[in-house]
Amino acid sequence: MKVSIVGVTGYSGLELVRLLNNHPNVTIVSVHATRDIGQKLSNIYSYLKGVCDLPIEVFDSQAIMAKSDLVFFATPSGVAKELSADFVKADFPVIDLSGDHRLPAETYQKWYGKEPAEQEILNQFTYGLTDFTYVAGKKWIANPGCYATATSMALIPLIQAQAIDLKSIIVDAKSGLTGAGKVLSESSHFVNVHDNYVTYKVNRHQHIPEIVQTLKQFDSQLDHIQFSTSLLPVNRGIMATCYVQLKEGVTEDDIKQAYQKAYADKPFVRLQSSLPELHNVISSNFTDIGFAYNSVTNILTVVSVIDNLVKGAAGQAMQNMNLMFGFEETAGFMRIPSYL
Template sequence: MNKFTYSLAEFTDVKDKKFISNPGCYATATELALIPLLKADVVEEDSIIVDAKSGLTGAGKALSESSHFVNVHDNYVTYKLNRHQHIPEIVQELKLFNDQVHHIQFSTSLLPVNRGIMSTVYVKLKKPLTAANLFAIYEDSYKDTPFVRVQDDLPELHNVIGSNFTDIGFLYNKVTNVLTIVSVIDNLIKGAAGQAVQNLNLMNGWDETEGLLISPNYL
């Protein structure tokens, strides 16, 4: 295991590395939403709440009652509340950018759609910030990254399905001092194979977008 480098592609230098550990799908969407804020030290570290939703392909291909069509169609199910296997992974990575992050509140739900992840994150800020301040924080982290798009509006799943893009938007509530961040990805591409290809490109010094500016939609 010590030979492997965990690589969230936007934040890890993997050039000349031989072995890469690719992030999980929930972890990818959540970490990309939070890392810029933690780098800027604007978040109360013990206030992180994540409400993450996944399409059914996130549950894997094995047959199970919980992912059977008749049980998920026209339904919305929460599962593994605060015990999802991605929680330690997320906390471990967030601590690299702010070592005061010791835990997160993390809920996961199944959406009645084929693919996609929406991670809605709630944090309290250490001091009030304007929308311009917040946008600048995200732009500072992602201005040179081809696959993260910081938006003025809150993102929607259908805009990233079939792509390696992550769309991020946010809204600050001055009354409660809570910032809501919404991060959406395709769990099968940016949350899996696409990020693996992105890391492969970075490892070899190739164009980061090589092979990824297409729109595959087969499940």
């Protein structure tokens, strides 16, 4: 299958190049960006020499559709919503890694502060949380956000099992710096991040409505969660630490069974006997989940870790592609995490 990548010079775009290059059924035939047009991608990023020597092309929807079978958008929020309509109207498959097609128009405008895509276009997209969404045969996928993926994966089994007080959910999520994107800012400057720990966007992060929207599918009575985000002085990885109160009569064994039932046939979810750590998932598509119960407070702590650029972005996008087109779900993936 032939694919194109729009937004190839961002972190997620480059991660798509890395992953798709290892896929046995895929060839990258074009890469697109808004700068360095005509330059070989490998001239800009020398680690790609001999791996992806394609020239960077200006975006042209007709040219992409003429040479490809699928287009990935790895663009900043606010871009894909302007460019996706041509593909949808032409019945051409799209996987959008940005937030532009995840939320209803009114919600998107409130939380992203941008004009939304046309509702007619938004209605065509399926939210592709791969472990809980059937995407086989779908053509237009809104790939979930990184915080949303880690948090939803931690909480869905508990909500499915009706094991927790829905009003008790508190999430403390932490991300490596690549989660903030490549645009330089005061918050990502080395001297402000190195040997530091910064909490940001408390109650304001744009993934909050995405998480609530997803969790409501499993219990419509859920209205909100308490959610905070922090930056870790590491390159990549997300750790979502979730605190919930168990309903009366729910035991640790009930919790264990809920997770085993939810993830029994999921190749990229690993249930750990202890609380997981970031190093165990770096550069992989795995989600590692573990929990600990405090019988004194009746609080369950659940920790979910992912690589924000893989399972939180490019990896889940490729997993969605595999399921959409009938490839083996693990095709192109099964490598040991880098750990160090």
